[in-house]
Amino acid sequence: MNAPTKSPPRKSESSRQIHPGSTTSKWEWVAAACGLLLVLGTLGYIVYYALTTEAKIPDITAEAIRTEPTRGGHVVQFRARNHSSTTAAGLQITGELRQGSSVVERSEITLDYLPPFSEREGGLIFQEDPARYELRIAPKAYREP
Amino acid sequence: MTTGAGSRANPGRERQFFIGLARAFAGSLIFALPMLMTMEMWWIGFWIDEWRLVILTLVLIPLLTVLSRFSGFKQTDGLVDGIVDAFVAIAAAAVMAIVVLFIFEVIRFGMPAREIIGKVALQTFPGSIGAMLARGQLSGEQQGSQDEEIAQDPSYPGELFLMGVGAIFIGLNVAPTEEIVLLSYMMGPWQVIALALLSLILMHAFVYAVNFPGQPQLAEDPGFWSLFMRFTVVGYAIVLLISAYLLWTFGRFEGADLEEVLGASIVLGFPGAIGAAAARLIL
Numbered sequence: 044m045n046a047p048t049k050s051p052p053r054k055s056e057s058s059r060q061i062h063p064g065s066t067t068s069k070w071e072w073v074a075a076a077c078g079l080l081l082v083l084g085t086l087g088y089i090v091y092y093a094l095t096t097e098a099k100i101p102d103i104t105a106e107a108i109r110t111e112p113t114r115g116g117h118v119v120q121f122r123a124r125n126h127s128s129t130t131a132a133g134l135q136i137t138g139e140l141r142q143g144s145s146v147v148e149r150s151e152i153t154l155d156y157l158p159p160f161s162e163r164e165g166g167l168i169f170q171e172d173p174a175r176y177e178l179r180i181a182p183k184a185y186r187e188p
Numbered sequence: 189m190t191t192g193a194g195s196r197a198n199p200g201r202e203r204q205f206f207i208g209l210a211r212a213f214a215g216s217l218i219f220a221l222p223m224l225m226t227m228e229m230w231w232i233g234f235w236i237d238e239w240r241l242v243i244l245t246l247v248l249i250p251l252l253t254v255l256s257r258f259s260g261f262k263q264t265d266g267l268v269d270g271i272v273d274a275f276v277a278i279a280a281a282a283v284m285a286i287v288v289l290f291i292f293e294v295i296r297f298g299m300p301a302r303e304i305i306g307k308v309a310l311q312t313f314p315g316s317i318g319a320m321l322a323r324g325q326l327s328g329e330q331q332g333s334q335d336e337e338i339a340q341d342p343s344y345p346g347e348l349f350l351m352g353v354g355a356i357f358i359g360l361n362v363a364p365t366e367e368i369v370l371l372s373y374m375m376g377p378w379q380v381i382a383l384a385l386l387s388l389i390l391m392h393a394f395v396y397a398v399n400f401p402g403q404p405q406l407a408e409d410p411g412f413w414s415l416f417m418r419f420t421v422v423g424y425a426i427v428l429l430i431s432a433y434l435l436w437t438f439g440r441f442e443g444a445d446l447e448e449v450l451g452a453s454i455v456l457g458f459p460g461a462i463g464a465a466a467a468r469l470i471l
Contacts, residue, residue, distance in 0.1 A: 068205040071276060078275030081282045085309045086245055092302055093238030128302075130235040158234035160300040188235045188439070 092128075096159075101131040103157060103182040107138075108164070110178075116168040121180050123154060124162040131157045131185035138167040140176035147176055156188065208323050212280035215322020216315035219357070220285065223314050228364040230294050232438050233307030240437045241309055248313055252277055254349060255320050258342065273320065281315025282308060314360045317353065347419070348426060354467025355427045355460035356434075363434040363456055372451035384454045387427075387461040392420040394465030420465075424457070427464050431456035 105123045112118075123136055134154040140147045150167040157163055167180070223229045252274035253267070285308050289295045295304045342350060362368060372380070395415060432453040435441055441449055 068202045070202055070209075071205045071272060074205075074209060074279050075272040075275035078277070078279030078282070081312075082245060082249070082275070082278055085305055086242055088301065088305055089238050089241055089245075089309070093242075132235075156231055156234075158300070158303050161234075161303055187442075188231065 096128040099127050099129055101125055101129045101134075101157070101185055102127040103131060103134065103185070105136050105180045105182050107173075107178055107180050110173050112172070113168075116170045117173055119150075119167045119169065119173055119178065119180070120164060121167060122162050122164050123157055123182065125157045125159060128159040130159055130188050131182075132188040134185045135183040136165070136167075136180065137183050138169070138178065138180045140169055140171055140173055140178060142176050147171055151183075157185075209276070209280060211322045212277055212319035213284055216277070216281040216284045216319040217288070219318020219321065220281065220311055220315035221288075222361045223364065224285065224288050224292070224311055226364055228366060228438075229310060230289075230307055232364055233310045234303045236306055236310065236437070236439060240439070241306060244313055244437050245309060248278065248316060249274055251353075252316055252320050255317070255353060258346070258350060273323075274316075277316040277319035277323075278312060280319045281312045284319075285311035285315055314356075317356065321353075321357075344418070348422060350467045351419075351423045351464035352426050352430055354463040354465070355430045355457075356463070357467070358463025359427075359431060359434060359456055359460035362459055363431070364438050368435065368456050369440050369448075369452050372448065372455045375451065375455070377447075380451050380454050383458055387454070387458050388420060388424055391424055391427075391461040391465040392416055394462070394469075395419045395423070423464050424461055427457045427460040428453050431460050 103123060103125050105121055108120045108122050110117055110119050119138060121136065121138070123134065125131060132155065134157045136152050136154065138150045140149075148169050148171050150169055152165050152167060154163055154165065249271070253270040256270040256273035256277075286295070289307060289311065295307055375383070392415075432441075432449065435449075435452055435456060440452060444452070
C-alpha cells in the first residue's frame with residue numbers, strides 16, 4: 044500500500060485539529076482511538092494472563108447453597124467453582140445422601156462447561172429429605188474441551 | 189465516502205462519519221449475529237488458547253486495513269486512513285458484541301475478566317469485518333463512486349484478497365460449530381475427495397459467472413485454463429488455508445493427525461469456497 048502519502052491526519056491526531064484537506068473527522072479519530080484502546084487492552088490482558096497463569100488441571104469445588112422442598116422432591120442448589128485456569132467440560136457432579144457408610148440416595152448432573160475461575164449453579168433433586176441425612180456434593184469427572 | 193467530502197465543512201464531514209458509524213453497527217450486527225447466537229462461539233471464548241486469540245486479534249488489523257481499500261467508510265487512499273477505518277470498525281464491533289452478549293446474559297457482571305474478554309474479542313473478529321463491509325455495502329447513494337471502481341475491478345492480488353474475505357464471511361458462520369469436525373468423521377475418504385471436487389466445480393462456475401456477464405472486463409476471453417488456474421485453484425488453496433487457520437484457532441485440531449486436519453479443512457472449505465467464489469457478488 045502507498046504508505047506515507049497521508050501524513051497530515053497523523054499530526055491531527057495529537058493536536059486534535061483537523062486540517063482542511065483531511066477527510067478524517069474529529070469523531071472518527073475518537074472512535075478509532077476507542078478501537079485502538081480496546082485492542083491494546085485485550086492484547087495486554089490476554090498476554091498478561093497467558094504469561095502469569097499456569098495451565099493446570101481443573102481445580103473444582105462444589106458446595107450446597109440451599110435446600111428447598113418442591114413437589115418433585117427436595118431441590119439442593121449447589122455452586123461449582125473452578126479455581127484453575129483450565130476449563131472443565133462435561134463436568135459431572137454427584138450428590139449423595141448418606142447415613143453412616145451407606146448411600147441412601149444419589150443424584151447426578153453434568154455441567155457442559157465450567158470455565159476458568161468461574162462458577163456455575165445447578166440443582167440436585169432428592170426424594171428423601173437431605174436434612175435427615177448427611178449431604179455430600181462432589182465433582183466426579185470432566186473431560187478436556 | 190466521496191472524494192468531495194474533504195473540501196466540505198466540518199459538520200458535513202462529521203455527519204457523514206456518524207452515518208458511516210451507524211452503518212458499521214448495522215453491518216457488524218448482520219454479519220456477527222449468527223455467531224453471537226452460536227453457543228460454541230461463547231465456549232470457545234473462554235477455552236481458546238490465549239496466544240491464538242492474540243494472533244487472531246493481530247491478524248484482524250491488517251485484514252481490516254486492506255479491506256478498507258475496497259469498502260471503507262470513505263474512499264481511503266492512504267495507509268493511515270485505512271488503519272483509522274480498521275480501528276473504528278473494531279470499536280463498533282466490540283461495542284455491539286458487548287451490548288448483545290450482555291443482553292443475552294452470555295456475559296455478566298462477576299464473570300472473570302478472561303471469560304468476558306475472550307467472548308467479546310472472539311465476536312469482534314466477525315463483527316468488525318461486517319462493520320467494514322457494511323460501509324461499502326449499505327451505502328446506497330455513494331455507490332458508483334471511486335470505491336465502486338476499486339471494488340469492481342481490483343488487481344489480481346486484490347481479487348484473491350476479496351476471495352479470502354468471502355471465504356471468511358461464509359466460513360466463520362459454521363467454523364466454530366462441532367458439526368464441521370463431526371462431518372469429517374462421518375465422511376469416508378472418497379466422500380471427502382468428492383466434496384473437494386464439488387467445491388472446485390462450484391467455485392469455478394461462480395468465478396466464470398462473475399467474470400463475464402455485464403462487466404466490461406477483459407477484452408478477450410481469458411480461456412478456461414487461465415481462469416481455472418489463476419482464480420479457482422489458487423482461490424481454493426486460499427480457502428483451505430483459511431479454513432485450516434480458523435479451525436486451528438478454534439482448537440479443533442487438538443490431537444488430530446494430518447488426515448483429520450485435511451478432512452475438516454475440506455469440509456469447512458465447502459462453504460468457504462462458495463463464499464470466496466461469490467465474493468464479488470456478496471461483498
